[in-house]
Structure formats: structure tokens, C-alpha cells
Amino acid sequence: MKQNRQHYLLIIPAVILCFVFFLLPMMKLLWLSLTEQQGMSYWYILTKPIYLRSLLSTLLLSLVVTAASLIIATVVGLFLTRYEFKGKPVLVAMLSFPLVFPGVVIGFFVIMLAGRQGLFAELGLALVGDRWTLAYSISGLFIGYLYFSIPRVVLTVMGAAEKLDYNLIEAGRSLGANRWQLLRDITLPALTPGLISSGSICFATSMGAFGTAFTLATNLNVLPMTIYTEFTLNANFAMAAALSLILGFITWLCLAIARRQGGSSLGMGG
Numbered sequence: 502m503k504q505n506r507q508h509y510l511l512i513i514p515a516v517i518l519c520f521v522f523f524l525l526p527m528m529k530l531l532w533l534s535l536t537e538q539q540g541m542s543y544w545y546i547l548t549k550p551i552y553l554r555s556l557l558s559t560l561l562l563s564l565v566v567t568a569a570s571l572i573i574a575t576v577v578g579l580f581l582t583r584y585e586f587k588g589k590p591v592l593v594a595m596l597s598f599p600l601v602f603p604g605v606v607i608g609f610f611v612i613m614l615a616g617r618q619g620l621f622a623e624l625g626l627a628l629v630g631d632r633w634t635l636a637y638s639i640s641g642l643f644i645g646y647l648y649f650s651i652p653r654v655v656l657t658v659m660g661a662a663e664k665l666d667y668n669l670i671e672a673g674r675s676l677g678a679n680r681w682q683l684l685r686d687i688t689l690p691a692l693t694p695g696l697i698s699s700g701s702i703c704f705a706t707s708m709g710a711f712g713t714a715f716t717l718a719t720n721l722n723v724l725p726m727t728i729y730t731e732f733t734l735n736a737n738f739a740m741a742a743a744l745s746l747i748l749g750f751i752t753w754l755c756l757a758i759a760r761r762q763g764g765s766s767l768g769m770g771g
Contacts, residue, residue, distance in 0.1 A: 527749075533742035542743035552727065552740070556747065558639070559724040563707035566643060570650040570703050571696055577651075578658025579688070582665075597656060599649045604712020611645045611717060612636045637717055645713040650703040654696070661695035662688075694762075701759030705752040724748050 534542050546552040581593060599607065615621045615635035625633030635641045665688065673683050689696075711725040718726050724744060732741035 530742040530746055533738050534746060542739045546743060555722045555724050555727040558722060559708060563704050566646040566650055566707045567700050567703045569647055570654050571700050574651050574654030575658050578655045579662055582659050582662035597652045600652050604710055605716050607645050607648055608713040608716025611641050615641055641717050642714060642721060646707045646710060653702055654699040657695045657699035658692060661692045665691050697759050697762050701755050704755050708752050709748060
């Protein structure tokens with residue numbers, strides 16, 4: 502009995518950290534969002550176009566980034582798992598390279614690629630006499646988010662595909678199944694837990710990513726930038742708090758659903 506009590510004492514530091522760094526800030530945000538402006542912040546989010554547009558555009562962007570990342574990374578991950586070729590370790594290392602960069606650096610990469618003096622601009626100037634500029638729009642933000650989302654999914658798909666029983670695939674071929682049927686009935690079901698976990702991480706990261714949006718924030722109206730503007734420029738703490746809580750709730754809900762559907766494989770997506 503005494504030994505069990507000693508074991509319970511070990512959880513005290515975790516409880517303290519959770520209370521100080523999670524519960525207290527969350528309670529403060531909730532208090533700000535409800536006490537200032539007579540608690541109308543949440544109503545304003547649904548009725549004022551600037552806030553509603555910011556929320557919907559962030560949701561749509563995150564969904565598109567997640568879908569594109571899953572499609573591209575699944576193809577790449579399966580290819581890298583099934584085939585051996587010279588330079589494969591270097592290619593895998595390069596694919597995981599974006600994970601080491603913060604969002605601000607990725608924003609600079611997008612500017613160098615699709616900014617006013619970037620490669621796309623020079624190419625457009627040479628071909629049609631007009632600079633192609635995507636960096637400072639939602640398209641540039643999509644490129645940036647895709648850049649750091651794909652590696653997460655590729656690594657997860659590769660980890661799941663390595664455990665795939667290829668005897669099932671050979672059995673399906675012997676029974677006359679074509680490539681699409683093998684992918685639909687054998688490969689994708691085996692990869693589903695990993696795809697759910699990595700997709701949820703991509704969605705949550707895209708919803709809350711700030712560094713890349715801040716670097717490219719010329720004509721961007723996404724939720725992290727709206728929260729930053731309300732807090733720093735407008736001193737509208739109630740609205741910033743309400744938007745933060747909504748952002749946190751959406752990402753938490755996504756991760757909770759993914760954990761329920763994907764089981765313990767959610768940890769693979771981080």
C-alpha cells in the first residue's frame with residue numbers, strides 16, 4: 502500500500518505542469534472571451550464577415566493541404582518502400598529535411614520560389630513578359646504548408662508499408678486482381694491507421710501554423726494571423742481569446758477523432 506502511494510506521488514509534477522501551462526491559460530482565455538464585450542465575441546465570429554471568412558478559409562486550406570499531402574505522400578511512400586535504388590537513403594533524408602525548419606524559414610523558401618524576385622517570377626518574365634507571383638496569396642501559403650506536411654505523411658506511410666504483408670498482394674494477383682483492386686482492398690486498408698494519424702497531424706498543424714503565414718502575410722486572412730492582429734494591433738483581447746479557443750477546439754476535436762479511429766498509431770504522425 503505504501504509503495505502504491507509512492508507511485509502516485511510521481512504524477513504530481515505532471516499534474517502541476519498541466520495545471521500551470523494548460524488549465525490556467527485556458528481558463529484565462531475563457532474568462533476573457535466571456536467577460537469582455539458581454540460575451541458577444543463568439544456571436545461576432547459567426548456574424549461578422551472578417552472573422553467568419555478567416556475561420557472558413559483556414560478550415561478549407563487545412564483540409565486541402567491534408568488531402569494533397571495524403572495523396573502525394575502515399576504514392577511516394579509506397580514507391581520508396583517497394584523499390585530499392587541507388588541514392589535512396591539520401592532521397593529519404595532529403596524528404597525529411599523540411600521537418601528541421603521553422604515556419605518562418607519555410608516562408609522565406611516560398612518567397613524565393615514564388616515571390617516577386619523568385620524563380621517563378623523570373624520564369625514568367627522570360628516566357629510571357631510578366632512576373633508570376635504566388636508567394637503572398639493563399640496559394641503561396643498552400644505551398645508552404647504542403648512543404649512541411651508531406652514529410653510527416655511520407656515517413657508514416659513508409660513505416661506502415663514496411664509492415665504490410667506482401668503475401669496478400671501476391672495472393673490477390675494470383676486470383677486475378679488488378680492494381681486498383683489490390684490498392685483498394687489490401688494496401689489502403691493496411692495503411693488507414695497511419696493515414697488517419699498523419700492526416701490529423703497535418704490538419705492540426707495547418708490550422709495553427711503561424712510562422713509561415715506571418716512571413717507571407719500580405720493578403721492572407723487565416724485564423725492565426727487574425728488572432729495576432731486582434732491581440733497586438735487592435736488590443737481586442739476578448740476576440741483574440743475566443744478565436745484561440747475555437748482554433749484549439751477544432752484541432753483538439755480532429756486529433757480526438759483521429760485517435761479514436763486510428764488507435765495508438767496516432768503517435769506515428771508526430
